[in-house]
Amino acid sequence: AAAPTPSPVRVEAAPRVFTGRGGKVEIHNVSKSYGLLRVLDDVSLTLLPGSVTALIGPSGSGKSTLLRSINHLERVDSGFIAIDGEPVGYRRSGDRLHELKEPEILKRRADVGMVFQNFNLFPHLTVLDNVVEAPIVVRGRPRAEAEAEARELLARVGLADKADAWPRQLSGGQQQRVAIARALALKPKVLLFDEPTSALDPELVNEVLDVIEELARSGVTLVIVTHEIGFARRIADTVVFLEAGRIVEIGPPARVLDAPDQQRTARFLSKVL
Protein backbone atom coordinates (compact mmCIF):
# COMPACT_ATOMS: atom_id res chain seq x y z
CA ALA A 1 0.00 0.00 0.00
CA ALA A 2 1.08 3.57 -0.60
CA ALA A 3 2.78 5.47 2.16
CA PRO A 4 0.54 8.29 3.36
CA THR A 5 2.13 11.37 1.86
CA PRO A 6 0.54 14.80 1.96
CA SER A 7 -1.04 15.58 -1.37
CA PRO A 8 0.36 18.45 -3.43
CA VAL A 9 -2.96 18.86 -5.21
CA ARG A 10 -5.23 21.73 -4.41
CA VAL A 11 -8.74 20.55 -5.10
CA GLU A 12 -11.15 23.43 -5.41
CA ALA A 13 -14.14 22.74 -3.23
CA ALA A 14 -16.63 25.03 -4.96
CA PRO A 15 -18.48 25.52 -7.18
CA ARG A 16 -19.81 22.02 -7.37
CA VAL A 17 -20.17 20.45 -10.76
CA PHE A 18 -23.21 18.47 -9.76
CA THR A 19 -26.26 20.58 -9.49
CA GLY A 20 -28.82 17.82 -9.23
CA ARG A 21 -28.63 14.67 -7.20
CA GLY A 22 -27.01 11.41 -8.06
CA GLY A 23 -28.86 8.62 -9.78
CA LYS A 24 -30.42 5.59 -8.15
CA VAL A 25 -28.93 2.36 -9.44
CA GLU A 26 -30.91 -0.86 -9.08
CA ILE A 27 -29.22 -4.13 -9.91
CA HIS A 28 -31.83 -6.89 -10.08
CA ASN A 29 -30.75 -10.54 -10.06
CA VAL A 30 -28.00 -9.99 -12.60
CA SER A 31 -26.11 -12.99 -13.96
CA LYS A 32 -23.46 -13.13 -16.64
CA SER A 33 -21.28 -15.94 -17.97
CA TYR A 34 -18.35 -16.15 -20.32
CA GLY A 35 -18.72 -19.58 -21.82
CA LEU A 36 -19.03 -21.93 -18.86
CA LEU A 37 -17.64 -19.42 -16.38
CA ARG A 38 -20.38 -17.71 -14.36
CA VAL A 39 -18.83 -14.33 -13.63
CA LEU A 40 -21.87 -12.70 -12.02
CA ASP A 41 -24.20 -15.01 -10.17
CA ASP A 42 -27.56 -13.50 -9.26
CA VAL A 43 -26.27 -10.16 -8.01
CA SER A 44 -28.85 -7.79 -6.52
CA LEU A 45 -27.90 -4.43 -5.11
CA THR A 46 -29.46 -0.99 -4.80
CA LEU A 47 -27.31 2.13 -4.77
CA LEU A 48 -29.18 5.12 -3.39
CA PRO A 49 -28.75 8.56 -4.95
CA GLY A 50 -25.54 10.14 -3.71
CA SER A 51 -24.31 6.97 -2.02
CA VAL A 52 -20.66 5.94 -2.09
CA THR A 53 -19.98 2.24 -2.50
CA ALA A 54 -16.64 0.47 -2.36
CA LEU A 55 -16.58 -2.79 -4.25
CA ILE A 56 -13.86 -5.12 -3.03
CA GLY A 57 -12.96 -8.72 -3.70
CA PRO A 58 -10.30 -11.01 -5.12
CA SER A 59 -9.04 -10.76 -8.67
CA GLY A 60 -11.46 -12.45 -11.04
CA SER A 61 -14.46 -12.11 -8.70
CA GLY A 62 -16.46 -10.11 -11.25
CA LYS A 63 -15.94 -6.55 -10.00
CA SER A 64 -15.06 -5.06 -13.40
CA THR A 65 -17.81 -7.00 -15.12
CA LEU A 66 -20.35 -5.63 -12.66
CA LEU A 67 -19.16 -2.04 -13.18
CA ARG A 68 -19.14 -2.45 -16.94
CA SER A 69 -22.66 -3.82 -16.81
CA ILE A 70 -23.90 -0.67 -15.08
CA ASN A 71 -22.66 1.17 -18.16
CA HIS A 72 -23.92 -1.42 -20.64
CA LEU A 73 -20.36 -1.99 -21.78
CA GLU A 74 -21.29 -5.58 -20.93
CA ARG A 75 -24.63 -7.11 -21.70
CA VAL A 76 -25.96 -9.19 -18.83
CA ASP A 77 -27.47 -12.62 -19.54
CA SER A 78 -30.34 -12.34 -17.09
CA GLY A 79 -31.75 -9.88 -14.63
CA PHE A 80 -31.47 -6.18 -15.32
CA ILE A 81 -30.02 -2.91 -14.12
CA ALA A 82 -31.97 0.33 -13.94
CA ILE A 83 -30.82 3.89 -13.40
CA ASP A 84 -33.53 6.13 -12.01
CA GLY A 85 -36.00 3.49 -13.07
CA GLU A 86 -34.81 3.32 -16.69
CA PRO A 87 -33.43 -0.09 -17.71
CA VAL A 88 -29.79 0.22 -18.81
CA GLY A 89 -29.38 -0.49 -22.52
CA TYR A 90 -33.10 -1.14 -23.01
CA ARG A 91 -36.33 0.67 -23.38
CA ARG A 92 -39.59 -0.50 -21.94
CA SER A 93 -42.51 -1.18 -24.15
CA GLY A 94 -45.44 -2.45 -22.16
CA ASP A 95 -43.93 -5.16 -19.98
CA ARG A 96 -41.21 -6.05 -22.49
CA LEU A 97 -37.67 -4.73 -22.84
CA HIS A 98 -36.18 -3.87 -26.22
CA GLU A 99 -32.46 -3.42 -26.57
CA LEU A 100 -31.49 0.09 -27.62
CA LYS A 101 -29.47 0.86 -30.73
CA GLU A 102 -26.02 2.39 -30.61
CA PRO A 103 -26.82 6.14 -30.73
CA GLU A 104 -29.33 5.80 -27.93
CA ILE A 105 -27.03 3.60 -25.89
CA LEU A 106 -24.33 6.25 -26.15
CA LYS A 107 -26.70 8.98 -25.10
CA ARG A 108 -27.84 7.03 -22.05
CA ARG A 109 -24.31 5.94 -21.22
CA ALA A 110 -23.52 9.62 -20.74
CA ASP A 111 -25.39 9.41 -17.42
CA VAL A 112 -22.68 7.11 -16.14
CA GLY A 113 -19.08 8.30 -16.06
CA MET A 114 -16.36 5.68 -15.90
CA VAL A 115 -12.70 5.92 -14.97
CA PHE A 116 -10.44 2.98 -15.73
CA GLN A 117 -7.23 1.66 -14.26
CA ASN A 118 -5.19 2.65 -17.32
CA PHE A 119 -6.65 6.15 -17.84
CA ASN A 120 -7.59 5.42 -21.48
CA LEU A 121 -7.03 9.00 -22.63
CA PHE A 122 -7.04 9.67 -26.37
CA PRO A 123 -3.28 9.93 -27.08
CA HIS A 124 -3.75 12.03 -30.22
CA LEU A 125 -5.79 14.72 -28.44
CA THR A 126 -4.59 17.41 -26.06
CA VAL A 127 -5.77 17.36 -22.46
CA LEU A 128 -8.43 19.98 -23.21
CA ASP A 129 -9.66 18.12 -26.29
CA ASN A 130 -9.87 14.88 -24.31
CA VAL A 131 -12.27 16.63 -21.94
CA VAL A 132 -14.41 18.45 -24.53
CA GLU A 133 -14.75 15.57 -26.99
CA ALA A 134 -17.77 13.88 -25.42
CA PRO A 135 -19.76 17.03 -24.54
CA ILE A 136 -19.41 18.19 -28.15
CA VAL A 137 -20.01 14.83 -29.83
CA VAL A 138 -22.53 13.23 -27.46
CA ARG A 139 -24.35 16.29 -26.12
CA GLY A 140 -23.88 18.59 -29.10
CA ARG A 141 -22.53 21.40 -26.92
CA PRO A 142 -20.97 24.42 -28.66
CA ARG A 143 -17.19 24.18 -28.51
CA ALA A 144 -16.64 27.50 -26.71
CA GLU A 145 -19.04 26.53 -23.93
CA ALA A 146 -17.59 23.04 -23.64
CA GLU A 147 -14.05 24.45 -23.46
CA ALA A 148 -14.92 26.96 -20.76
CA GLU A 149 -16.44 24.20 -18.67
CA ALA A 150 -13.53 21.85 -19.37
CA ARG A 151 -11.10 24.47 -18.09
CA GLU A 152 -13.10 24.72 -14.88
CA LEU A 153 -13.03 20.96 -14.51
CA LEU A 154 -9.28 20.87 -15.11
CA ALA A 155 -8.85 23.51 -12.42
CA ARG A 156 -10.96 21.41 -10.13
CA VAL A 157 -8.63 18.45 -10.51
CA GLY A 158 -5.58 20.69 -10.11
CA LEU A 159 -4.54 20.76 -13.79
CA ALA A 160 -5.51 24.25 -14.95
CA ASP A 161 -2.06 24.71 -16.48
CA LYS A 162 -2.09 21.45 -18.46
CA ALA A 163 -4.93 22.15 -20.90
CA ASP A 164 -2.65 22.26 -23.93
CA ALA A 165 -0.36 19.38 -22.91
CA TRP A 166 -0.45 15.95 -24.53
CA PRO A 167 -1.32 12.94 -22.40
CA ARG A 168 2.16 11.44 -22.86
CA GLN A 169 3.70 14.53 -21.28
CA LEU A 170 1.83 13.94 -18.02
CA SER A 171 2.53 11.69 -15.07
CA GLY A 172 0.16 8.79 -14.45
CA GLY A 173 -1.50 10.68 -11.61
CA GLN A 174 -2.05 13.70 -13.83
CA GLN A 175 -3.41 11.52 -16.64
CA GLN A 176 -5.85 9.91 -14.25
CA ARG A 177 -7.01 13.31 -13.05
CA VAL A 178 -7.63 14.30 -16.70
CA ALA A 179 -9.63 11.08 -17.08
CA ILE A 180 -11.72 12.11 -14.06
CA ALA A 181 -12.31 15.58 -15.52
CA ARG A 182 -13.33 13.92 -18.77
CA ALA A 183 -15.80 11.67 -16.96
CA LEU A 184 -17.27 14.70 -15.18
CA ALA A 185 -17.70 16.69 -18.38
CA LEU A 186 -20.92 14.87 -19.20
CA LYS A 187 -22.36 15.67 -15.75
CA PRO A 188 -23.02 12.03 -14.97
CA LYS A 189 -25.50 10.92 -12.34
CA VAL A 190 -23.30 7.95 -11.51
CA LEU A 191 -19.52 7.71 -11.43
CA LEU A 192 -17.71 4.37 -11.65
CA PHE A 193 -14.04 3.95 -10.80
CA ASP A 194 -12.35 0.67 -11.65
CA GLU A 195 -9.13 0.42 -9.63
CA PRO A 196 -8.26 4.03 -10.49
CA THR A 197 -4.95 3.99 -8.63
CA SER A 198 -3.72 0.45 -9.33
CA ALA A 199 -1.51 1.49 -12.25
CA LEU A 200 0.05 4.43 -10.42
CA ASP A 201 3.40 4.74 -8.74
CA PRO A 202 2.79 4.85 -4.97
CA GLU A 203 3.72 8.51 -4.64
CA LEU A 204 1.01 9.46 -7.17
CA VAL A 205 -1.84 7.57 -5.55
CA ASN A 206 -2.91 10.24 -3.08
CA GLU A 207 -3.33 13.04 -5.61
CA VAL A 208 -5.94 10.89 -7.38
CA LEU A 209 -7.62 9.67 -4.19
CA ASP A 210 -7.96 13.28 -3.00
CA VAL A 211 -9.92 14.17 -6.12
CA ILE A 212 -12.15 11.10 -5.74
CA GLU A 213 -12.74 11.89 -2.07
CA GLU A 214 -13.97 15.34 -2.97
CA LEU A 215 -16.29 13.88 -5.61
CA ALA A 216 -17.63 11.42 -3.06
CA ARG A 217 -19.01 14.39 -1.15
CA SER A 218 -20.46 16.09 -4.21
CA GLY A 219 -23.78 14.28 -4.41
CA VAL A 220 -23.02 12.01 -7.35
CA THR A 221 -23.66 8.30 -6.87
CA LEU A 222 -20.21 6.77 -6.76
CA VAL A 223 -18.88 3.23 -6.99
CA ILE A 224 -15.21 2.46 -6.65
CA VAL A 225 -13.42 -0.84 -7.08
CA THR A 226 -10.31 -0.53 -5.00
CA HIS A 227 -7.73 -2.39 -2.96
CA GLU A 228 -7.07 0.80 -0.98
CA ILE A 229 -8.93 -0.43 2.06
CA GLY A 230 -8.12 2.60 4.22
CA PHE A 231 -9.52 4.84 1.54
CA ALA A 232 -12.65 2.72 1.23
CA ARG A 233 -13.18 2.97 4.97
CA ARG A 234 -12.89 6.76 4.81
CA ILE A 235 -15.17 7.56 1.87
CA ALA A 236 -17.64 4.71 1.48
CA ASP A 237 -20.98 4.47 3.19
CA THR A 238 -21.33 0.90 1.95
CA VAL A 239 -18.75 -1.80 1.30
CA VAL A 240 -19.62 -4.76 -0.91
CA PHE A 241 -17.42 -7.85 -0.84
CA LEU A 242 -17.75 -9.85 -4.03
CA GLU A 243 -16.37 -13.35 -4.47
CA ALA A 244 -16.90 -15.69 -7.40
CA GLY A 245 -19.61 -13.45 -8.79
CA ARG A 246 -21.68 -13.32 -5.63
CA ILE A 247 -22.12 -10.70 -2.95
CA VAL A 248 -20.71 -12.38 0.13
CA GLU A 249 -21.07 -9.46 2.46
CA ILE A 250 -22.44 -5.91 2.36
CA GLY A 251 -22.69 -3.21 4.96
CA PRO A 252 -21.10 -0.10 6.41
CA PRO A 253 -17.28 -0.04 6.37
CA ALA A 254 -17.05 -0.25 10.15
CA ARG A 255 -18.72 -3.64 10.00
CA VAL A 256 -17.57 -5.22 6.75
CA LEU A 257 -13.95 -4.05 7.05
CA ASP A 258 -13.43 -4.14 10.80
CA ALA A 259 -15.81 -6.85 11.98
CA PRO A 260 -16.83 -8.98 9.01
CA ASP A 261 -19.48 -11.64 9.52
CA GLN A 262 -18.02 -13.93 6.91
CA GLN A 263 -14.79 -15.91 7.17
CA ARG A 264 -14.17 -15.33 3.48
CA THR A 265 -14.27 -11.56 3.91
CA ALA A 266 -11.86 -11.73 6.84
CA ARG A 267 -9.50 -13.96 4.86
CA PHE A 268 -9.51 -11.57 1.90
CA LEU A 269 -8.93 -8.54 4.10
CA SER A 270 -6.01 -10.19 5.88
CA LYS A 271 -4.34 -10.51 2.48
CA VAL A 272 -4.84 -6.96 1.23
CA LEU A 273 -4.39 -4.97 4.44
Ligand code: ADP
Ligand atom coordinates in the same frame (compact mmCIF):
# COMPACT_ATOMS: atom_id res chain seq x y z
P1 ADP B 1 -12.31 -8.63 -11.40
O1 ADP B 1 -12.51 -7.25 -11.93
O2 ADP B 1 -12.99 -8.85 -10.08
O3 ADP B 1 -10.88 -9.02 -11.34
P2 ADP B 1 -13.55 -9.45 -13.89
O4 ADP B 1 -14.94 -8.97 -13.86
O5 ADP B 1 -12.57 -8.68 -14.70
O6 ADP B 1 -13.02 -9.66 -12.39
O7 ADP B 1 -13.50 -10.94 -14.44
C1 ADP B 1 -14.22 -11.99 -13.86
C2 ADP B 1 -13.88 -13.26 -14.60
O8 ADP B 1 -14.37 -13.17 -15.92
C3 ADP B 1 -12.40 -13.53 -14.70
O9 ADP B 1 -12.21 -14.92 -14.55
C4 ADP B 1 -12.05 -13.10 -16.10
O10 ADP B 1 -10.98 -13.83 -16.60
C5 ADP B 1 -13.33 -13.40 -16.85
N1 ADP B 1 -13.56 -12.49 -17.98
C6 ADP B 1 -13.67 -11.15 -17.92
N2 ADP B 1 -13.92 -10.62 -19.13
C7 ADP B 1 -13.95 -11.66 -20.00
C8 ADP B 1 -14.18 -11.78 -21.41
N3 ADP B 1 -14.40 -10.69 -22.17
N4 ADP B 1 -14.13 -13.01 -21.95
C9 ADP B 1 -13.91 -14.10 -21.19
N5 ADP B 1 -13.70 -14.06 -19.86
C10 ADP B 1 -13.72 -12.87 -19.27
Ligand code: MG
Ligand atom coordinates in the same frame (compact mmCIF):
# COMPACT_ATOMS: atom_id res chain seq x y z
MG1 MG C 1 -11.15 -5.80 -12.49
